[in-house]
Amino acid sequence: MxxxxxxxxxxxxxxxxxxxxxxxxxxxxxxxxxxxxxxxxxxxxxxxxxxxxxxxxxxxxxxxxxxxxxxxxxxxxxxxxxxxxxxxxxxxxxxxxxxxxxxxxxxxxxxxxxxxxxxxxxxxxxxxxxxxxxxxxxxxxxxxxxxxxxxxxxxxxxxxxxxxxxxxxxxxxxxxxxxxxxxxxxxxxxxxxxxxxxxxxxxxxxxxxxxxxxxxxxxxxxxxxxxxxxxxxxxxxxxxxxxxxxxxxxxxxxxxxxxxxxxxxxxxxxxxxxxxxxxxxxxxxxxxxxxxxxxxxLFLIALYSLAVLKGIKNQFDEFIRKSKELASMRIDSSEFSKDKAKELIEMSGDSELSEVSKNLSTFFGRIDEARQSSNRAKELSERITQEIALITEEVATNLDKLELSDEEKRKISEEIDLSEDIAIQSSEELIATSKLLERLRQSLDNIAKHYPNPPASKPL
Missing domain, CATH: 1.20.58.920 (Methane Monooxygenase Hydroxylase; Chain G, domain 1)
Known part of the structure; x- marks a missing residue:
């Protein structure tokens, strides 16, 4: 086109x-x-x-x-x-x-x-x-x-x-x-x-x-x-x-x-x-x-112009229909995906509306990637916290079985406490990062809710 x-x-x-x-x-x-x-x-x-x-x-x-x-x-x-x-x-x-x-x-x-x-x-x-x-x-x-x-x-x-x-x-x-x-x-x-x-x-x-x-x-x-x-x-x-x-x-x-x-x-x-x-x-x-x-x-050109305008109107109608379908979807819902958004917004041809659809498709792809990154960061934070807890518990259990002097046990206990403090601090930082990523995901959800909601088109 x-x-x-x-x-x-x-x-x-x-x-x-x-x-x-x-x-x-x-x-x-x-x-x-x-x-x-x-x-x-x-x-x-x-x-x-x-x-x-x-x-x-x-x-x-x-x-x-x-x-x-x-x-x-x-x-x-x-x-x-x-x-x-x-x-x-x-x-x-x-x-x-x-x-x-x-x-x-x-x-x-x-x-x-x-x-x-x-x-x-x-x-x-x-x-x-x-x-x-x-x-x-x-x-x-x-x-x-x-x-x-x-x-x-x-x-x-x-x-x-x-x-x-x-x-x-x-x-x-x-x-x-x-x-x-x-x-x-x-x-x-x-x-x-x-x-x-x-x-x-x-x-x-x-x-x-x-x-x-x-x-x-x-x-x-x-x-x-x-x-x-x-x-x-x-x-x-x-x-x-x-x-x-x-x-x-x-x-x-x-x-x-x-x-x-x-x-x-x-x-x-x-x-x-x-x-x-x-x-x-x-x-x-x-x-x-x-x-x-x-x-x-001039009369023939007028007929051709009407045909061209009708084609342009059909493109706008298709674009508005797809944008309405996209607007009815939620980013955090299971039905939303990068491929689904691309399928909905994609338009054939090389018209300006086709370029807009491609840009929107890229935009929603990035939104999906950001959402997935946020989820991965949260999961990673939880896994790190669990791993540190297991390591600390295992070290504490095995410490009593070792024949060490009190001074050595005290030093080891201090190192374990220091590791726990580092783990707690890291966990807190990961939690903070996770919260920030969650806020980012919510912002992206809000953008996705309102962005593909164009005003009603006027008939050509």
Whole structure:
């Protein structure tokens, strides 16, 4: 049988280990749940930001005044959160991904995002330039109309033909028609508006160029001067028109790209969120399984502990039963013996109770030896006294038969008296020693009566 203390230490250690494991796994589950929830929230917010960026772009495109603050804030936040997901953030307690699938998916998103971001920045620069050109055209459209009207008046004043006057009058209409169809095209991006605009633009450009280069108009100094002024201004005005068309094409291309690629970017982000969710669920399932296993082990250890405690209780019950039997015996009775006491108190195994039983057995053996020594001393004292008495009586009897002088008999009698005195003194000393041994035996009897009388055991 194993030692009780050792059993209790083993049981306590295993129970402590299992309890600590359960507590630690619970803490890890809670921490991982918080961490995973935070990461999934970041990944989910990336989806919202990708849509917000696209929304802000189309809102900006539909307005006359451009405000990029919300768009820039969304772009910066998207980039920051993507960097956190890719590289981690020690301050926020976010570690870099250790899942290869998630790492690869983040790289896919990063590549698409960089191209998407490039197009967004290209849109911003293009629409700024487009707005500057449109503002110039809007601000100078009346100037273009005024210059064209002066050419009409100069032709009428110069007395040119009705065909020439009609051509110059058509120029005034074309300035407004160009402005109308250009505005329509920049808002609707439709082919019909562009064709209508381009037809007006081409006709106006051909007519003013003909006015500027034809010799007959140079004959009229006032008309020629108005044509030169109008043509010079038209060159600047037309450059802005070309710039509007170019930038409008860039804006439209960027918007088309954003409209096409935004769902693709969103799809990749959805995949990333799904991977994070699966990983979080798998990790939590693993930790919960580990926790359940620890709880099961703890339950088994509890059963084992009950078995161990029951065994310890049985040992105590046996020890108490034997001690009660021993307590009911008297040392001075015939039924008490060293072997009998050893048999009663002896317990098998190497537990602490077994050691106690062995010590008690040794103790009662010594008590028995002391009792036997006391009895032997008493018997020896009585035998010595009897032997001395016999010797004295025999010497006294034989003394009368010897032919000795009175002086010799007197000396012998003195020696005999001295021997009797020595014998009496020795006997008295032996009697005293016997009494002391008897007191010792009585003390040992009293010890034996009270020592093996333990208090009633409490049930385990």
């Amino acid at each position: 194993k030692r009780i203390v050792k059993q209790l230490i083993i049981v306590g250690s295993i129970v402590s280990l299992c309890v600590g494991t359960v507590i630690l796994s619970t803490v890890l589950i809670n921490q991982k749940g918080i961490s995973d929830g935070y990461i999934i929230n970041i990944a989910g917010k990336e989806r919202m930001l990708s849509q917000k960026i696209s929304k802000e772009i189309f809102i900006i495109n539909s307005q006359d005044k451009f405000e990029f603050r919300e768009l820039d804030a969304s772009i910066e936040e998207f980039q920051t959160k993507l960097d956190i997901l890719r590289h981690g953030n020690q301050k926020l307690g976010v570690a870099p991904p250790n899942n290869k699938k998630i790492e690869n998916q983040l790289e896919v998103i990063n590549v698409k995002w960089l191209e998407f971001k490039k197009q967004v920045e290209f849109f911003k620069s293009s629409i700024r330039a487009l707005d500057d050109d449109k503002r110039f055209l809007d601000a100078n459209n009346n100037q273009m109309l005024t210059l064209s009207d002066r050419i009409v008046k100069a032709m009428v004043y110069s007395g040119l033909s009705g065909e020439d006057v009609d051509d110059s009058g058509r120029q005034r209409m074309l300035t407004q028609r160009m402005a109308y169809h250009l505005m329509r095209y920049t808002n609707k991006w439709d082919a019909q508006s562009y064709e209508d605009f381009y037809a007006s633009f081409k006709l106006y450009n051909e007519t003013i160029l003909r006015f500027y280069t034809h010799p007959k108009y140079k004959k009229y100094p006032e008309l020629s001067e108005e044509i030169k002024k109008t043509y010079a201004f038209w060159e600047t005005y037309s450059k802005h028109i070309y710039s509007v068309l170019s930038n409008q094409g860039k804006v439209v291309a960027s918007l088309n790209y954003i409209a096409t690629e935004n769902p693709k970017l969103l799809e990749e982000i959805d995949k990333m969120v799904a991977l994070y969710t699966v990983e979080s669920t798998s990790r939590r399932t693993y930790l919960e399984t580990f926790q359940y296993a620890s709880a099961l082990i």
